[in-house]
Structures are given as C-alpha cells and as structure tokens.
Amino acid sequence: MEKISNDICNIIIDNSYKHFDEELNEQNIYDSILIISDGNVYKSQGHDFVKNLKSKIIYEYIVSPGEDSKSLEVYEDIIKYCVRINLSRKSVIIALGGGVVGDLAGYVASTYMRGIDVIQVPTSLLAQVDSSIGGKTGINIGNFKNIIGTFYQPKFTYINVDVLKTLPEDEFRSGMSEVIKYSIIYDYNFLDYLINNSKDILNRGSEKLYYIVKKCASIKAEVVGKDEKEGGLRKILNFGHTFGHGVEKLCKISHGDAVSIGMNMAFKLSLKENLIDEKYYNNFLKVCKAYDLPLEFENADENEVLEIMKSDKKNSFSKINLVLPVDLGKVKVINTICEDRILEIIKECKYA
Template identity: 45%
Template sequence: MEIVKVKLKDRSYDICIGNKILKGIGQRLRSIGISPKTAVISNPTVYKLYGKTVLDSIRSSGFDVIPIIIPDGERYKDISTVEGIYGELLKHRLDRKSAIIALGGGVIGDITGFVASTYMRGISYIQVPTTLLAQVDSSVGGKTGVNHKLGKNMIGTFYQPKLVWIDIDTLNTLPKREFLSGLAEVIKYGVIKDKGLFGFLENNPEKIFSLNKNTLSYIIKRSCEIKAEVVSKDERESGLRAILNYGHTIGHAIETVTRYKRFLHGEAVAIGMYFEAKIAEMLNFFKKRNVLKIKALLDSYGLPSEMPSGINVNTLTTCMKLDKKAVAGELRFILPEKIGKVNIQKGIDIKIIREAFRIKD
C-alpha cells in the first residue's frame, strides 16, 4: 500500500492507495479513535457494488454501522439531501465522536464532508472515493459542499477528512467515460507541476486503458502528492491553491452554458486546458509546440479539446466573469509557462480570450 501524507498540523491525514484494500477499512478505522457508532453514506449504484464489503469490514472491526443511501446524481447534491442525512444520523443517535464514511464519487464525498462539518458542529469523516476524479482530486483537500439552485458548489465549507482510503480495484466497474473524465485531472497535474507525469501519460496509453494496477497506482499517487503539497501550503485558496484551477476558468463556463448536461467535469476541463494553453501562447508565455503536445495528449485519451458547436463566445466570457473564482469581476487564469509550470494571471484583455476561441491551429 502507498501512503501520501497531507500535512496540515493537527488536521494532517493519510491518503492510502492500494489494490483490493476496501476490506481493510474497518481495521484502519480502529486507529482513528472514534466512537463505535458509524454511518456509510453512498448511492444505490456504488452501494450495490461495494457496500457489503465495506460494511462487513467495519462491523467485523467492532463498529456499529448504518448505511445511508441517497439517490445517484449531481442534482441530489443539495441542501434537502443534507437535511435527510442529518435526520438519519440523529435518529440513529450518532454522537460527536462518531464518524461518517463517504463511499462513492465526488458527489457523495462533497455531501458527506459538508454533513460532517456541520453535524453537531463537526464530526470526523473518511473518504472512500470510487471514481478516478474523486481519487485524484475531490476526496483530497477538504473542499466540501452542495449546490444551490442559483449556482454550483455555492454552499460549502473547508473541512478535512481524517483519512482517504483509495481502492484502485473499484475503477474496474467505473464507466469508461467517467474514467477518462478523471484522467483529464491527472493530465492537469502533469501540466501544472510534473513534466515527468505528463511524459508518462504520453508514453503509456495502453497501460492506462487496460487499467494496469501499477500504472494506476503511480498516476493516482503522483496526483495525490501534488494536490497534498499544494493544499498543505495553501489550504483555503488564498494564493497557490488556485493553480489547481488550470483549465477550470473556461471549463466551468462551458459546464454552465451547457447546463451541466453535455459534458462531464473532466471533459469541460480538457477543453479549458487547451484554450488556456492557447491564451498563454498568444501572450507569448508558452510555446506553440507545447500547446500542440497538450492537444495531442487530450486527443490520445479521447478527451475533447475543440470549442463545442453552438456555444456563444460572449455568453461564455460573461459567464467566466460571474464565476466564484473571478475576483470583483476580474478574470483570473492559470496559464502554463512550460509543461510542469503554471502562473496565475489577472487582467487579461477580453479581446485576447475571444480571439483564442476563434483562432484555429
């Protein structure tokens, strides 16, 4: 098993990565120091696949565990689902020493973290992420939250888990499109911080497509190491943490204007990464051959990079200004300087952004 440490003083925790380790979760819970009553929060899709293994493991380690199953889907990531979970926790008398366990993708992780941060003014939670996106991104770093009808992830907290438990084997059942969406975030880590990881992704598509265990372990571990390092230096995104948003300024705008229906998160980020690289090229920060390298890598994993048809550039730029990453309406972009290094750029002329969308290679 590989272990990556997230160093945040008294809120530090381990990210454990291994193959077929779900059955070991109960044993590990014993070292966390929680009361015997726990709850596993999941959805029907994931619970059917992995619920029994996780519950058996927790029970056999002496804990009393209740499953709380919420419907599958982003549209249930809202405050009414949170209220329902509070009700179950209260009904089953989970106390301030109890822990709750998120078993699922980013939706389950974000909701569970939010519930944990607010139930009885904060209880422990454990992330057991089962999508690649959740394993390399959302389960690490402590951003929790739910959507409001006026905006995605608008209600939330910063609240770190006590443990992240990643079983690579769960990726075997993940739909391919979801897997590739998570891979877009791995490509992002290569561009922002690790030329070696970028090169590895360029050279090993067969191993990645065939879900080779050592390969997956390597890319997940490297991604978690990079996220852990950034979060340890800037937990609340007052500066450096913004580099994790490479591809996201444009990506989020694309998700918003297509109403979260046409693209998965990673797919929209893939398009964003390509266009943000292009903007960097137009500003003479980034070489054209590197823009083409990013595009070729996205293409090789079947990820989109072209601006989707039917999207109005003006609507897209207006949307970017309204994003919560924009400060006082000023756009902030994370732009690459070379593969493995990015900078935070403010005050880019909107004309350059519009031009980037129009220019073809």
C-alpha cells in the same frame, strides 16, 4: 499499502479495503458509523467495503447517483436521518463514492452538531485524484455550484485503486483530464509518462492505475499542504476550470470534458501571449487525443461562456483569474488579460 501525509492531508493508497478497519481504529473509537454512498457505488462496492468493518453499529444512507444529490433537500434529509439514528459527536461519517458523495457527505459531517469526523473513501478517478483530498465540501443551489460549502479536512482519505475497474468507461476517460492537469501544473515528466503509457492506463492495468493515482494524490497533498485555504498556490489546481466552468454549465457536459476544453483554451491563450511554444501545445494536444478528450465545445454562445467565467467565485476584484501554462510543467495565475482577448479564445474553441 502506502501512506502520504503532511500537516493537512492523511492519505492511504491500497489495492483493497483490507486495511481500512485497522486505520479507522487507529484514529478513534467511534460509537457508530454512517456510510453515505450513491446507488451505483453501493451496488458495486458496498458489500466488499462493509464486510471489512468489524463489530460496529453501521448505518447507511444511499442517495441517487448524480449532481442533483448535492442539494439542500438531500442535505436536510440526511441531517434528519442523523438525528433519527442518534448519530453523536463520537460517530463518524464515511463518504463512499465519487465527488458528489464526497462533497455532500463532507458538508453534512462539517455541519452536523458543529462537525463530526468524516473519512473519504473515493471510488471515481476524479475523486481519487482530486476531490477527496484537500477538504473542500459543498452543495449546489440551482445552477450555483458549490455555493454553500466548507473547508473541512477528513480524518483520512482511503483510496482503493482497484475499484476503478468498475467505473463506467466515460467516467474513467473524462477523469483523465484531471490527471493530465497535474502534469501541466506540476510535473512535466508525468505528461510524457501519460502519453507513453496511454494504452495500459486505458486498459486499467493495476500497476499503472496505482502509479497515476499515487502521483496525482501526492501532488494534490503537497499543494494543499502548502496552502490549505486557497490563498495562493492552491489556485493552480483550478487550471482549465475557469474556462471550463462556462461550457460545463451551458453544454451540459461532464466536469472532466469541460476541464479538457478549458485547458485547451488556456493553452491557446498562453501560445498567443508567447508564454509557451508550439511544441509544448502539440504535446498537450497529443495527450488529449490519446485519452479521447474533447478540445472544443458546441451548442453554447461564446458571450454566455464569458459571462459565466466572470461570475466565477474564484475571481477577485472583478478580474478574471486565469491559470495559464508559462513553462513546461509550470502555470501562473494571471488576471491582466482583457475580456476581448478571452472572448477571442473562447470563439476559437467553438466547434465550427
């Protein structure tokens, strides 16, 4: 077991749930616990997780797996459930699941009775390396993703890397795009590591999984520790996301697949603008190939992709904020690229 902490984040990385209860008691004495999870996760992890909790009043609220659960309706149902079981300000909510459960449970905790404690226990690769760290919570309204949300830090994030072994193949593969993202934005040597160790990582060897999750969680904690509310540095975490946003919505592909397509668009643009050389781009292509990540989209109109990029809530003063690679392991937020140029790049990444 290892800890990563700073003023904002408190993360425990482990290979089991054994030390969870200890950690919980160190934080506070809670009168009851509400575990929010989804059907898939609860089936594979619920028993193992709960058996490690000693002498507590435990409630469970299980949502349907998938993005649709991040809705106002599900939020309202959970709040009503909290009232019914008398969840108090001395209670704690535990989010046991992927990013959907984490965002939803975090939002419930941040608003119920003006905020009660929440603990993140991420179970997907994306959640372990990204969404469970940094305190962003959110729910969707229709097509508007995370349009309602808060910044609300969990008391701690408890990562049991071992649970990644039950994650469906496709979820694991697409989660790798967030892992790759960290190497491009922060640590170029990590990109080589990902290329050289792809077989063992894809076979989910315990040591390799532990290494990559710890590496990414440390980078995320460091970035968020320096810029909690995304005033500056934290924006680099959006690398691949602004471009990816449009294809994710229109092509109905996973978040991870959209991010790898989005990163490809950003790389192509940097190459055209002479911000990076061909060799660097080729290494990016190599890592995507190793993890079978897509680089092109289909079944969407490039103009519509651009329109969605323009409506991204991360833009400011009507300018599209793009995070572009500018050197090995370094990116920069650039908002001076004209729309025609962006459209050209989107077109280039459309599967012909």
